[in-house]
Amino acid sequence: MKNFLLELLNNEALVYVLMALVPLIWVIPFALFGVWWERKISAHMQDRLGPMLTGGWHGWSQTIADAVKLLQKEDLVPAAADKKLFVLAPYIVFAGSYAAYAAIPFSAAFVGAEINLGLFYVISISSLVVVGLILAGWASNSKWSLFGAMRSAAQIVSYEVPVALSILAVVMVVGTFDLQEINQLQTGPVWHWLVFQKFPFLFLACVIYFLASLAEVNRTPFDLPESESELVAGYHTEYSGMRFALMYLAEYANMFAVSAIVVTLFFGGWNSPFGEFLSGPWWGLFWFLGKGLAVIFVQIWLRWTLPRLRVDQLTYIGWKVLIPFSFAIILGVGAWVLAAGQ
Amino acid sequence: MSRYFRGVWDGVYTVLIGMKVTWRHLFTRAVTIQYPDVKVKLPERARNRLYVNMDDCIGCDQCAMACPVDCITIETVKSTPDVDLGLTSVGTKKRLYVSQFDIDIAKCCYCGLCVYPCPTECIKMTDVYEFSEYERENLVYRFAVMTPAEIDAAKSRLVAYDKEQAAKKAAAAAARPAAAPARGPAPAASPSSPAPKPAAGGPSPAAAPTTTPPAAPAPAAVSTPAAAPATTPPAAPAPAAGSTPAAATPPAAPSTPPAAPPKNDTNP
Numbered sequence: 388m389k390n391f392l393l394e395l396l397n398n399e400a401l402v403y404v405l406m407a408l409v410p411l412i413w414v415i416p417f418a419l420f421g422v423w424w425e426r427k428i429s430a431h432m433q434d435r436l437g438p439m440l441t442g443g444w445h446g447w448s449q450t451i452a453d454a455v456k457l458l459q460k461e462d463l464v465p466a467a468a469d470k471k472l473f474v475l476a477p478y479i480v481f482a483g484s485y486a487a488y489a490a491i492p493f494s495a496a497f498v499g500a501e502i503n504l505g506l507f508y509v510i511s512i513s514s515l516v517v518v519g520l521i522l523a524g525w526a527s528n529s530k531w532s533l534f535g536a537m538r539s540a541a542q543i544v545s546y547e548v549p550v551a552l553s554i555l556a557v558v559m560v561v562g563t564f565d566l567q568e569i570n571q572l573q574t575g576p577v578w579h580w581l582v583f584q585k586f587p588f589l590f591l592a593c594v595i596y597f598l599a600s601l602a603e604v605n606r607t608p609f610d611l612p613e614s615e616s617e618l619v620a621g622y623h624t625e626y627s628g629m630r631f632a633l634m635y636l637a638e639y640a641n642m643f644a645v646s647a648i649v650v651t652l653f654f655g656g657w658n659s660p661f662g663e664f665l666s667g668p669w670w671g672l673f674w675f676l677g678k679g680l681a682v683i684f685v686q687i688w689l690r691w692t693l694p695r696l697r698v699d700q701l702t703y704i705g706w707k708v709l710i711p712f713s714f715a716i717i718l719g720v721g722a723w724v725l726a727a728g729q
Numbered sequence: 730m731s732r733y734f735r736g737v738w739d740g741v742y743t744v745l746i747g748m749k750v751t752w753r754h755l756f757t758r759a760v761t762i763q764y765p766d767v768k769v770k771l772p773e774r775a776r777n778r779l780y781v782n783m784d785d786c787i788g789c790d791q792c793a794m795a796c797p798v799d800c801i802t803i804e805t806v807k808s809t810p811d812v813d814l815g816l817t818s819v820g821t822k823k824r825l826y827v828s829q830f831d832i833d834i835a836k837c838c839y840c841g842l843c844v845y846p847c848p849t850e851c852i853k854m855t856d857v858y859e860f861s862e863y864e865r866e867n868l869v870y871r872f873a874v875m876t877p878a879e880i881d882a883a884k885s886r887l888v889a890y891d892k893e894q895a896a897k898k899a900a901a902a903a904a905r906p907a908a909a910p911a912r913g914p915a916p917a918a919s920p921s922s923p924a925p926k927p928a929a930g931g932p933s934p935a936a937a938p939t940t941t942p943p944a945a946p947a948p949a950a951v952s953t954p955a956a957a958p959a960t961t962p963p964a965a966p967a968p969a970a971g972s973t974p975a976a977a978t979p980p981a982a983p984s985t986p987p988a989a990p991p992k993n994d995t996n997p
Contacts, residue, residue, distance in 0.1 A: 432754050
């Protein structure tokens, strides 16, 4: 895609800007309709209907109306807040979650930046989101927000380690950090997907990464930094209008980013589940987005099943369950690779 | 150690059970009723907005008295005997103009106590429950159908009638001394009793205007009903005494009985 645009426009700077904007074509509609989708799913899981009127068909445009409302709201900065940091925080949050899209391979023909350390880059850049959250919580100068930020800090030390360790197990199997290359290794029928390789080690690594990524994107049961029912809205309590919308957009962008990692690492990325059948750049995009939405569905499903954990329970899960299991997986996968080769 | 693995397994297993429950509910039919579009049928005896069928209201004020929150205000004007307000659907005669029948539905507590005493079953609770208003004033429902002009007319008619009756009474009082001697000397006059009223059991000649007998016939109450067909010679004293309209009727009245018993529904 980059070469095609280069030929078309013959201007490298312009091409890079365009390439950077392409994922937005997906992220913004996803954030809009993802919220609607989640509301519908949560409603039906509780035997309700959810939004039904806005836009006619099952309230499909409810979130568009919400976004328009947020645009019209007053841009409020609390008098006691640290104004510069307060204004800066949502941008850092969104930048952190959107930057991850640079290395995510949407299809065989499109990845924002073809870097051979893609996986490493995604894991590290998405940690920037937490800096934004803590900044928001601190700058708001509100107790709710500060508690949310503190919980976020306690959370990151719980989930980052298992995230890195479970990914390490995958890297030991595929021997590369390049996400596009990991995708190509999984080409073929379903059993070529990494989740079914070195069974059960990579399957467990998938579960561990998925659980830790739930904590990374602050989803129930690990939504401690937000905790609507105890901290009002946690770190973004004091935000309103478009800044709040930006926080929300970043949250959903982040959700899809971690789902994309799960899909790429374990479920074949843009590969068709039927081998050569229905494969190709456009089908690849379809499979990638479809699988990503399926993972997001599981995230939503878990959210509307489980209650929120306590802080100590989250740290227990992070340090006492996920990390030991990750180490065991690394040991097992390492022994397997050593004995049988990749 | 085994406790630890047991705990991890329980954690995973119970989460899966929970996910199974939510998955099942995802495909369970929603219980939501899309209210403005879909309305649940109310039970047959649901008590909601009050309705008054003014055609049947006789202005008896019983509903207003029963109301525990005093949300019903009724004012009536007595009708004069010369007007026929008609019958209610249950056959009760209406005697009062209902000049005001206001229900302040904002005060109403929907107890339904006003419904039971109503003799004509004209006040009832309907199944209408969507009647919110922007102004509280609009929640005062005015059921009376009379225009102010009609009310004034009815009132002035009543005043005129009362005045006339007072005059008649005065005349009768004046006539009594005259009548008393008349009765004394002529016991035969008993059949006289021009006074149509008491005798009313039968043909009731007084069907026409000015029904209610004034005080004048009162002495005649002694008379026997059998006197009906009589041509009432002694009738003379009474008319002689009185006012002109009253005087006009008695002669007319006796003329009717022989013909046929007229409709007597106007008689009390």
